[in-house]
Amino acid sequence: MISDVLVPAGGQSEFWTEERCFISELHNCPQSPEASLAVARVEAGVTTQLHRLDGVxxxxxxxxxxxxxxxxxxxxxxxxxxxxxxxxxxxxxxxxTGAGDLEFYCLCTPRFLPESYVNLEGGKEP
Structure with missing residues (x-):
């Protein structure tokens, strides 16, 4: 039996989003609704989608x-x-604005959920 304090590895690798960046989720689970942590990677010359996070x-x-x-x-x-x-x-x-990839941690409180994401450019949301 796995303890409530252990969150097993999810096995999900980096993935592309329509936000125009790559995401690697490090921590985002129902057992810890107060926060999530991811790494975002934006390629050189790219601007991510204008958006907001409602309630996050x-x-x-x-x-x-x-x-x-x-x-x-x-x-x-x-x-x-x-x-x-x-x-x-x-x-x-x-x-x-650099020549290589831009990488940054994204720490969200409470945890990121897709329904909090609002695309401000119109069109389909990621």
């Missing part, structure tokens, strides 16, 4: 690369090691 605060922690983060129309340059706090409901997108 997101924090970016840059692992590598550089980019410009836009939150509610305000842009800020970010480099590896920088952190950003994106309030629930704020419009957001990030542009990779």
């Amino acid at each position: 605060t997101e924090r970016y922690i840059l692992r590598q690369g550089e980019g410009i983060l836009e939150v509610d129309g305000v842009s800020q340059r970010l480099v590896a090691g920088d952190q950003a706090i994106i309030p629930a409901g704020a419009s957001q997108r990030i542009t990779n």
